Amino acid sequence: MPKTTSTFREEFETETGFRWKPWRWFFAIVGICLVVFLTIQVVGWTTQPARTAAGVRERVGNADNALFQYEKFHDACAAVVAWDKQHETARAAAERHDKRTQGKPDPLGRNADESNRLHQVADGILLTRQKAAEQYNADSRKWTQDLFKSKSLPSRIGDVTPNCDA
Numbered sequence: 001m002p003k004t005t006s007t008f009r010e011e012f013e014t015e016t017g018f019r020w021k022p023w024r025w026f027f028a029i030v031g032i033c034l035v036v037f038l039t040i041q042v043v044g045w046t047t048q049p050a051r052t053a054a055g056v057r058e059r060v061g062n063a064d065n066a067l068f069q070y071e072k073f074h075d076a077c078a079a080v081v082a083w084d085k086q087h088e089t090a091r092a093a094a095e096r097h098d099k100r101t102q103g104k105p106d107p108l109g110r111n112a113d114e115s116n117r118l119h120q121v122a123d124g125i126l127l128t129r130q131k132a133a134e135q136y137n138a139d140s141r142k143w144t145q146d147l148f149k150s151k152s153l154p155s156r157i158g159d160v161t162p163n164c165d166a
Helices: 005-016 022-060 063-101 110-141
Strands: none
Touching: 063 110
């Protein structure tokens, strides 16, 4: 004969000494889980600054990062020097063209077009050089990267060609 709910409750109470109250137990378990979850969240929130600092220290102090940053600054400085040389060459080519064609008849405007093109190339190289120099300067101001910059490199790159091998 199947047991009824009341028979089950009576037998449960007789055997265990506890009354059968499933909803109360359910809410007690949910409450305990909520307290554990909130405790974990509060502990995580309070330890977050220390964990973040340790993570940054680990990533910044990584040997591969140190080598990368050191080489990046040398490469960036050398790139600015290369852009300066390319600009000087392009400007000289434009000036040679202007000197060679100065005073000669140019009925179709080809000499003027070529002169404009050569000067635009020189200006484009100069703009690229300025962008590279500003990127170097921005990286040089970042405290997570400046640590690894060689002391022989300039702290900032201006309009003058830098000396990367001082």
